[in-house]
Amino acid sequence: MGPFDGGSSSSSSGSCAGKSPEIDGLLAGAGYKVRSSELSQVAQRLERLENVMVNASNEISQVASDVVHYNPSDLANWVDSMLAELTHPQYPPSDLQNFPHHDSWTDQIGNQQNQNLNHNQQLTMVSTMMDEEDSGIRLVHMLMSCAELMQRGDFSLVASMIQEMQVLLIRVNTRCGIGKVAGYFIDALSRRLFSPSSAVCGSDSALENEILYHNFYEACPYLKFAHFTANQAILEAFNGYDFVHVIDFNLMHGLQWPALIQALALRPGGPPLLRLTGIGPPSPDGRDTLREIGLRLAELARSVNVRFVFRGVVASRLEDVKPWMLQVHSKEAVAINSIMQLHKLLYMDPGRASAMDTVLSWIRSLNPRIITVVEQEADHNQPEFLDRFTEALYYYSTMFDSLEACGLQPEKSLAEIYIQREICNVLCCEGSSRVERHEPLIKWRTRLSESGFKPVHLGSNAFKQASMLLTLFSAEGYCVEEKEGCLTLGWHSRPLIAASAWQAVPDEPTRKRDREGDLSI
Amino acid sequence: MEDGREKKKPPSPKFCINDHVDILVEILRRLDGDTLAVAACVCRLWHSITRHDSLWESLCFRHVPSPPPSGIKPIVLALGGYKRLYMLCLRPVLNRLSRFGLRDRVDHVQLTLSLFCVDYYERLGGGGGKLGESSASSSSLMFLCRPVNV
Numbered sequence: 198m199g200p201f202d203g204g205s206s207s208s209s210s211g212s213c214a215g216k217s218p219e220i221d222g223l224l225a226g227a228g229y230k231v232r233s234s235e236l237s238q239v240a241q242r243l244e245r246l247e248n249v250m251v252n253a254s255n256e257i258s259q260v261a262s263d264v265v266h267y268n269p270s271d272l273a274n275w276v277d278s279m280l281a282e283l284t285h286p287q288y289p290p291s292d293l294q295n296f297p298h299h300d301s302w303t304d305q306i307g308n309q310q311n312q313n314l315n316h317n318q319q320l321t322m323v324s325t326m327m328d329e330e331d332s333g334i335r336l337v338h339m340l341m342s343c344a345e346l347m348q349r350g351d352f353s354l355v356a357s358m359i360q361e362m363q364v365l366l367i368r369v370n371t372r373c374g375i376g377k378v379a380g381y382f383i384d385a386l387s388r389r390l391f392s393p394s395s396a397v398c399g400s401d402s403a404l405e406n407e408i409l410y411h412n413f414y415e416a417c418p419y420l421k422f423a424h425f426t427a428n429q430a431i432l433e434a435f436n437g438y439d440f441v442h443v444i445d446f447n448l449m450h451g452l453q454w455p456a457l458i459q460a461l462a463l464r465p466g467g468p469p470l471l472r473l474t475g476i477g478p479p480s481p482d483g484r485d486t487l488r489e490i491g492l493r494l495a496e497l498a499r500s501v502n503v504r505f506v507f508r509g510v511v512a513s514r515l516e517d518v519k520p521w522m523l524q525v526h527s528k529e530a531v532a533i534n535s536i537m538q539l540h541k542l543l544y545m546d547p548g549r550a551s552a553m554d555t556v557l558s559w560i561r562s563l564n565p566r567i568i569t570v571v572e573q574e575a576d577h578n579q580p581e582f583l584d585r586f587t588e589a590l591y592y593y594s595t596m597f598d599s600l601e602a603c604g605l606q607p608e609k610s611l612a613e614i615y616i617q618r619e620i621c622n623v624l625c626c627e628g629s630s631r632v633e634r635h636e637p638l639i640k641w642r643t644r645l646s647e648s649g650f651k652p653v654h655l656g657s658n659a660f661k662q663a664s665m666l667l668t669l670f671s672a673e674g675y676c677v678e679e680k681e682g683c684l685t686l687g688w689h690s691r692p693l694i695a696a697s698a699w700q701a702v703p704d705e706p707t708r709k710r711d712r713e714g715d716l717s718i
Numbered sequence: 719m720e721d722g723r724e725k726k727k728p729p730s731p732k733f734c735i736n737d738h739v740d741i742l743v744e745i746l747r748r749l750d751g752d753t754l755a756v757a758a759c760v761c762r763l764w765h766s767i768t769r770h771d772s773l774w775e776s777l778c779f780r781h782v783p784s785p786p787p788s789g790i791k792p793i794v795l796a797l798g799g800y801k802r803l804y805m806l807c808l809r810p811v812l813n814r815l816s817r818f819g820l821r822d823r824v825d826h827v828q829l830t831l832s833l834f835c836v837d838y839y840e841r842l843g844g845g846g847g848k849l850g851e852s853s854a855s856s857s858s859l860m861f862l863c864r865p866v867n868v
Contacts, residue, residue, distance in 0.1 A: 425832070455833035455839035459797075463831070464786045493842050496837070500796040665829055669814050 229272045242276045252361045332368045333375040344586040359387050378594045381617050389625040403478050411609035416603045418670045419694045422686045423536050424453035426696040428570035429659040431532045432460050434567035440529040441469045446538040448475030451490040462501040470504040474523050478513045514554035520559040529630035531565040543634040557648045561701045568699040575693045577623045578634040589623050638695040653698040654682030747776050774800035797838040807834045
């Protein structure tokens with residue numbers, strides 16, 4: 198403010214005296230002194246100022262009380278200073294560069310400019326860097342306000358805020374950090390606003406989903422952690438059994454199972470007969486993807502001399518699976534493996550039975566030796582949009598941060614698309630199309646305990662293995678924590694994924710549960 | 719002239735290691751991985767010897783605190799052999815663990831074998847997912863090869 202104060206107060210008198218022929222006559226009659234040559238520029242800046250003032254309503258009061266107002270009759274100067282106030286509250290305006298460099302500009306400012314040129318160049322550089330940080334923080338605030346407006350239903354304001362945020366986004370580095378996350382969230386908000394139909398959240402192509410999933414597997418350790426931890430629990434549960442059956446709720450490429458097959462091969466006492474039932478969505482082009490994966494796993498099992506039987510169950514939703522499809526035999530130890538699948542059952546359709554209850558009851562009826570559950574550690578199932586939005590912003594910012602550590606391209610970009618689809622589903626979809634209903638471990642514990650399951654502690658071997666896996670991962674920011682027998686993997690002490698193991702509490706002998714289909718226990 | 723040339727001729731060696739392959743093998747078996755790789759570049763005989771998997775077998779589990787599980791050999795051979803196990807998995811794992819001073823304290827055998835198995839599976843074409851690329855390269859182990867981000 199310093200260099201301007203003295204300047205502008207004397208500038209108006211200075212410009213009045215010597216430059217009257219150039220001042221616009223009509224405006225001068227109203228008391229405003231604007232140069233005719235600058236009329237269009239001043240008009241544009243006024244428009245910008247109006248936009249900024251409308252959208253930054255909480256900052257206006259600050260402007261009203263704290264700031265020295267410049268002489269409003271010198272309209273050009275005044276508009277610039279107001280814009281500078283509202284867009285960079287603390288630093289000397291970098292709009293200094295925008296000022297036209299006429300010789301006819303005020304002597305005071307002219308002299309000051311010449312003197313402070315180097316100083317201002319440095320200031321501009323500093324203020325540009327601060328700009329970016331500032332803009333980043335402003336973006337977050339704006340995202341939160343926009344989400345609140347969205348919840349209130351103020352859609353026209355939401356639309357203009359989205360535009361304003363997109364303008365601000367230009368100022369920020371969108372290749373990393375807060376700019377990148379903000380970009381995805383602004384995109385999600387505009388999708389929710391402009392195309393709320395369920396077809397919004399990425400394509401339904403199973404092949405695409407598999408490719409993105411695979412890249413997510415490679416770019417960061419979350420899925421590897423899930424697989425290895427679950428495998429360790431399953432391995433320990435299968436100790437002493439000669440016939441074992443693993444049911445995988447989402448087979449994908451079956452990347453989890455080679456390690457289990459190898460570990461069973463090296464089991465002291467020899468490997469058991471392993472049956473694997475993989476559940477997966479139908480593939481559109483007539484390929485039997487499940488069978489192909491099964492064949493490859495069988496080939497691997499054959500190489501290491503493990504007797505192996507594979508069966509594929511095609512189902513587009515988990516609740517469509519009936520227990521008789523799984524063909525569980527008596528006398529075999531059953532393990533159920535759910536990697537980020539259970540949360541999809543959380544939608545409560547008011548007219549029908551709860552999908553979660555249905556699935557949990559048939560899981561119990563299979564009497565599994567162990568149930569491994571891995572879920573995202575976040576509360577993205579809250580009914581209020583603003584709560585979901587806030588939680589998602591923090592969760593996915595942390596996840597994107599951790600992804601920065603991955604240097605592999607194109608794995609990293611494709612992993613980001615995978616995450617972006619999740620974000621879109623959490624924020625843009627409602628009702629039955631919102632499948633990404635993540636809930637934190639605490640809620641899962643309660644839910645599973647109330648449905649007749651008891652927790653199984655994961656043990657120190659799982660913890661050691663997980664820690665070692667992370668040591669091998671090049672980024673030092675991941676941390677494994679153990680919480681009441683469950684393991685979580687997080688980035689810088691924010692847990693992002695939680696793995697737990699469960700067992701069915703045996704029924705009292707007098708109570709009979711109704712079973713679907715033909716089951717042998 | 720001929721005298722001069724005769725003087726420059728070196729005396730014939732009494733002992734050439736290449737004539738005693740069994741001793742050579744014993745020596746090579748005790749080398750570390752990097753030196754073994756260098757040795758493979760010396761001459762054709764050394765190159766063919768170093769390609770024997772048994773040489774790498776003794777290298778693989780030299781530093782493990784507890785002996786490897788029995789029955790491991792057919793599995794390693796089925797999944798690609800000891801040399802591949804060492805070059806692809808063990809070497810980067812050991813490097814990583816040494817950086818944290820954990821090399822001789824932590825039993826990394828199971829984890830390394832599991833990763834090796836995943837690599838084999840991907841080479842079978844089971845990994846899938848690479849857009850338009852053949853899945854001949856094991857991508858899920860790439861994270862082992864990247865430099866540590868300190």
